[in-house]
Amino acid sequence: MENYSFIATLILYSLSMVAYFIFFMYRKEKYANYGIMLIMAGVAFHTISLFSRSVQASRLPLSNQYEFATSFAWGISVSFIAFEKKYKFKALGTFVTPLILLVAFYAAMQSREIRPLMPALQSRWIVLHVSTAIFSYGAFAVACAVSFMYLIRDYFKNDPFIMKYIPDFKVLDNISYRAIALGLVMLTVVIVSGAIWAEKAWGRYWQWDPKETWSFITWVIYAIYLHVRLSRGWKNKKAAIFAVLGFIAILFTYIGVNTLLSGYHSYATILLI
Amino acid sequence: MKKIINYLKSMKFGLMLLFYLVILSFIGSMVPQGRDEIFYSRLYSERVVNMIMLSKADDIYHSFYFLIGAVALSVNLFLCSIFRINSIVKTIYSIPDYKVLTKYKSKEFTALKDDKKIKDFMTEIGFKNYNIHEAKGEKLYYGRRNRIGYLGSWVIHLGVFLVIAFYTYGQYTYFSTAVYGVPASSQVLEGTDIDVKIHDFKIEYRDDGSISQYISNIELVKDEETVLWKDVFVNNPLRYNGYAFYQTSTGWATDFEIHKGDELLKKDIFYEGTAIIEEKEGIVIQFAKFYPDFDMRGRFVSLSNDLNNPFILYTVFYNGHRVAMNVAEAGESIEWHQYTFKFSNPQRYTYLQVNKMKGKVGAMFGSALILIGLIICFYFKPKELVIRREQNKLQVYGKNMIVDI
Numbered sequence: 001m002e003n004y005s006f007i008a009t010l011i012l013y014s015l016s017m018v019a020y021f022i023f024f025m026y027r028k029e030k031y032a033n034y035g036i037m038l039i040m041a042g043v044a045f046h047t048i049s050l051f052s053r054s055v056q057a058s059r060l061p062l063s064n065q066y067e068f069a070t071s072f073a074w075g076i077s078v079s080f081i082a083f084e085k086k087y088k089f090k091a092l093g094t095f096v097t098p099l100i101l102l103v104a105f106y107a108a109m110q111s112r113e114i115r116p117l118m119p120a121l122q123s124r125w126i127v128l129h130v131s132t133a134i135f136s137y138g139a140f141a142v143a144c145a146v147s148f149m150y151l152i153r154d155y156f157k158n159d160p161f162i163m164k165y166i167p168d169f170k171v172l173d174n175i176s177y178r179a180i181a182l183g184l185v186m187l188t189v190v191i192v193s194g195a196i197w198a199e200k201a202w203g204r205y206w207q208w209d210p211k212e213t214w215s216f217i218t219w220v221i222y223a224i225y226l227h228v229r230l231s232r233g234w235k236n237k238k239a240a241i242f243a244v245l246g247f248i249a250i251l252f253t254y255i256g257v258n259t260l261l262s263g264y265h266s267y268a269t270i271l272l273i
Numbered sequence: 274m275k276k277i278i279n280y281l282k283s284m285k286f287g288l289m290l291l292f293y294l295v296i297l298s299f300i301g302s303m304v305p306q307g308r309d310e311i312f313y314s315r316l317y318s319e320r321v322v323n324m325i326m327l328s329k330a331d332d333i334y335h336s337f338y339f340l341i342g343a344v345a346l347s348v349n350l351f352l353c354s355i356f357r358i359n360s361i362v363k364t365i366y367s368i369p370d371y372k373v374l375t376k377y378k379s380k381e382f383t384a385l386k387d388d389k390k391i392k393d394f395m396t397e398i399g400f401k402n403y404n405i406h407e408a409k410g411e412k413l414y415y416g417r418r419n420r421i422g423y424l425g426s427w428v429i430h431l432g433v434f435l436v437i438a439f440y441t442y443g444q445y446t447y448f449s450t451a452v453y454g455v456p457a458s459s460q461v462l463e464g465t466d467i468d469v470k471i472h473d474f475k476i477e478y479r480d481d482g483s484i485s486q487y488i489s490n491i492e493l494v495k496d497e498e499t500v501l502w503k504d505v506f507v508n509n510p511l512r513y514n515g516y517a518f519y520q521t522s523t524g525w526a527t528d529f530e531i532h533k534g535d536e537l538l539k540k541d542i543f544y545e546g547t548a549i550i551e552e553k554e555g556i557v558i559q560f561a562k563f564y565p566d567f568d569m570r571g572r573f574v575s576l577s578n579d580l581n582n583p584f585i586l587y588t589v590f591y592n593g594h595r596v597a598m599n600v601a602e603a604g605e606s607i608e609w610h611q612y613t614f615k616f617s618n619p620q621r622y623t624y625l626q627v628n629k630m631k632g633k634v635g636a637m638f639g640s641a642l643i644l645i646g647l648i649i650c651f652y653f654k655p656k657e658l659v660i661r662r663e664q665n666k667l668q669v670y671g672k673n674m675i676v677d678i
Contacts, residue, residue, distance in 0.1 A: 116479055119486050119507035181651040188647055192640045201508045203449075203519045203628040205636065206440060208334045213302040220295050224288055230426075231284055261302060 002056065003112070005049035006070065012042035013077075013104055017097035024094040027161045032090035036081075039093065039100075043077045050074060057114045062130035063121055065258060069107030071130070072254070075138030076100050079179075083142050087175060091165040095145035095152075106255060125197035129190060136186030137250055140222075143179035144247030146172050147240035154237055173235050176243050184222045191215050210261040214253035221246045282352035290346040297342065301333040335444075343437055350434035354427060361427055365420045368406050368413065371659040374670035382669050391660055398674075400658055414660040425650030428642050435639030439632035448629040452518070455526050455542055455622045459494075462516070462627060468494040469518075472502075474623040476523065478578075487520050489623040505625065515629045522624035525563035527585065527603060531556075531614040538612075544622060557590040558614060565619070567600070585616045 016038035023031035050071065053061040061067040080096040150172040156162040166172070194212070195205040206212060225242045228234040234242070280286055304325060305312070313322045313331065329336040385391050391414050395403045400416030407413075450463040452471075459470040473490040492502040493513055505511045511518040529543035531551065538551055548559040564575040567584035576582075582602075589597040589609055601607050604617045657672040 116481070116483050116485070119484065122486070123508045181647075185644070185647045185651065188640075188644050192644060195640070196637075197508075199633065200510065201519070202521070203510065203517055203626055204630065205633065208298075208301060208306065210302040213298045217295050217298055217302075220291050224291060227284060227288060257302070 002049050002052040005045045005052065006108075006112075009042050009046040009049055010101075010104055010108060012038050012045060013073075013097065013101050016042060016093065017101055020094040020097050024091065029090065029165075032093065032165075035093045035097070036084060036090075039077060039097065040081060043074065043081065046070070046074045046077065053114070059117065060127055060131070062126060062134075063117055064110070064115065066107050066110035066112050068130060068134070068254075069103055069110060071134045072137055073100050073104040073107060075134035076103060076141045079135070079138035079142045080145075083146075083175065083179070087167070087171070089165065089167045089171075091149060092142075092145060095148050096142060099141045099145060120201050123197055123200065125193055125200070129193040129197055132186045132189040132193065136183045136190055137254065139179045139183035139186065140247050140250050143176045143183060143243045146176045146179065147243035150176065150240040151237065151244070154240075169236065173239060176240065177229065180222055180225060180243060180246070184219070184226065187215070187219055187222070191219060210257045211253065214249070214257050218246065218249045218253050221249050278352065281348055282356050283349075284353075287346065287349045287353065290342055290349060294339070294342050294346065297333055297339050300330055304330045304333070306334070307332055340441075343441060347434055347437045347441075350430050350437070354431050354434060357427055357430075361423050365417070365423050368404075369415050369417070369657045369659050369670075369672070371413070371661055371668075371670040374657060374659060374672050375674070377669045377671060377674075379669070382667060385660065385667055395658070395660075398658070399656075403658075410663060412662040414662075416658050418656040419653040420655055421649055422653040422655040425646050425648075425653065428646030428649060430646075432639045432642030432644075432646055435642065436636050437639075439635030439639060443630045443632035443636065446631045450627050451521075451624060452627060453544075453622055453624040455620050458542065465516075466495060467500075467513075467516075469625075470494060471623060474523070474621055476578075476621065482577075487523055487623070489520055489625060491518065491625070515631075517628050517630075519626045519628070520623070521626040523621055524624065525565070525619055526622040527560070527563075527616040527620075528618040529558075529560075529614065529616055531558065531612060533612055542622075543616065554612075555592045556612060559588040559590070560585065560616070561588055561598075562586040563619065564600070573600075580619060583619045585619075587616070 016035045019031045019035035019038060022028065023035060050061050053067065053070075057063075061071055076096065077100050080092065080100070084090075084092055149166050150169060153162055153166045153169065153172070191212075194215070198207070198212075199205040221242075225234075225239065225246060228242075229239050305316075308331060310322065310326060310331075313325055317325070325331050333339055385394055395401070395414065395416055399418055403414055403416030405412065405414055448464075452460045452462060452469045454460055454471045456471055456473045459468055461467070462469055470492040471489060472492060473488075475488050477485040477488065479485045486506050488504050488506045490502075490504050491511065493500045493511075501511060501513050503511055505518050505520050507520050510520075525545045526542050528540075529549060530540040531538045531549070533554065538554065539549060541549065543549060543558075543560050545560050545563045548557050550557045562573075562585070564573070564582075564584045564586070566576040566579055566581040568574050568576050569582065573586070584600045584602055586600050587598070587607070588595060597609055599607075601616065603619050604615065606613055606615050654673045656674055657670075658674055659670040661668045661670065
């Protein structure tokens with residue numbers, strides 16, 4: 001059940017991305033409507049996949065690379081649907097669906113074997129720590145996509161299609177700001193809950209493990225973004241570039257650190273009991 | 274002096290310091306931290322190793338330049354917090370300056386002919402408690418909502434300052450040691466009069482053979498009286514008087530005795546990976562590796578974690594030279610010249626990390642302030658409304674009110 005629904009999810013997300021691309025390239029609005037319908041269907045299958053994984057593993061699917069990645073993709077999709085429904089601009093999907101697919105295919109490349117939790121992960125803090133990370137990263141992904149739209153709109157200033165389907169700068173900037181604000185609050189919860197958990201498990205709430213360090217770096221990047229935005233009036237192109245860079249840092253924190261650097265979060269190799 | 278203080282408390286300086294710390298953290302995440310020089314020699318060229326060692330990039334978070342950055346940021350945040358609070362309080366309680374607010378136009382405003390209508394209007398849009406100020410022929414009706422929002426960024430700054438200050442304090446007063454041993458052994462906790470008795474240690478396995486939990490049953494004894502006795506497992510440390518005992522590792526140990534002829538030279542517990550040195554005799558025995566279920570087909574591997582066929586890989590050094598290396602079955606007598614030694618009674622030992630870290634409550638309080646500050650900052654936007662009447666002319670000004678009007 002989990003595997004079939006996950007494959008269906010990947011297919012639906014891929015078709016959605018194609019639909020959004022056709023909409024954007026050939027400027028046919030009906031494809032954007034197909035895109036959102038496909039994403040919603042994808043989320044439904046994705047939810048079934050996560051639910052059946054939870055039932056099979058007897059815990060929430062938050063404990064290894066595959067589980068976090070698939071939950072992360074689900075988080076972006078849900079955040080996207082929420083923002084799309086609230087602000088109703090069709091072009092958003094063209095920019096968010098590639099991010100969803102990137103994370104979903106990263107999940108597909110990981111081992112899907114259900115393994116019981118190692119002792120260090122047996123903590124009630126895992127639910128708060130990882131679930132807030134999913135929504136935090138999801139919100140930052142939406143901010144990145146919206147900021148990318150800002151840059152596209154800025155580049156194609158005189159294109160009537162862009163003018164029609166990509167909202168004006170003020171709206172884009174405002175959505176990006178709100179998404180980053182939400183993401184930063186969540187990221188703070190992620191860091192604080194992780195620190196409490198680390199203290200309970202290893203005796204030090206902060207030990208400059210690469211994952212912790214990169215969480216700190218991303219937190220500071222977004223903190224600087226908000227500072228310059230609120231105090232220096234960086235509300236336009238500069239803020240959009242900053243938001244895109246911030247999400248690149250997020251991707252590195254998640255994928256790069258796990259694959260390139262070793263530390264206490266490298267659960268593939270057991271460093272601690 | 275004023276110029277210096279102004280610079281030290283400025284946002285520009287704060288942002289520069291944050292950027293500086295981010296760059297150092299980036300380097301710290303790329304260069305493995307706290308390893309020996311030989312470790313880096315295996316990974317990098319000689320030139321890079323020299324650079325790492327010279328710049329102390331191998332322990333960047335304890336380097337003087339990282340510390341300077343952290344202290345400077347603390348000073349910046351502290352000064353910023355001190356100097357800003359006065360103006361924030363003034364903003365909260367002063368009459369809003371309508372000249373910097375957004376001016377609204379609406380036909381409905383013309384209906385606000387008298388005080389009662391204005392009162393109803395203010396109440397309707399959420400400004401039940403508003404003030405009236407009259408001066409120089411103008412009358413201002415003004416109200417504020419979400420005033421706490423003005424404090425958001427200040428609370429975040431204070432929180433970050435507390436986290437840095439208490440974390441630094443914790444780092445520089447940090448005490449860390451370890452206690453370890455096989456069941457029924459005891460050890461004095463370094464620098465204290467607390468005796469740590471290890472009563473039991475067990476590893477719980479699941480049906481698939483994976484480890485479910487490591488559990489040490491330990492007792493703390495002070496002045497011959499039990500002060501605490503409990504099971505310590507991962508995510509469940511024992512805490513006493515600021516010390517926290519964490520289950521961090523495990524390994525194998527055996528009883529060991531060495532004879533020279535009929536004379537017993539030494540009898541002790543021997544831990545895997547350690548060596549027993551008999552200086553007087555010039556002999557060193559190294560317990561290189563333990564195989565609980567040794568593969569008898571000649572491969573140096575253990576077939577399981579169960580004690581089915583325990584073997585020990587040992588090395589003998591004599592006067593600084595390696596003279597023997599072999600595997601021996603647990604309980605087997607090994608002879609080398611006039612010496613006889615034996616590894617017996619193999620069992621698991623537990624390794625507990627003992628830390629005492631100060632400032633945790635302060636850092637936690639700072640973290641809570643950061644979180645509260647962020648929520649205040651983003652979700653309690655201060656709203657201001659000013660209705661200005663000058664003779665028969667009425668104008669409405671506001672801040673963050675565009676949705677409501």
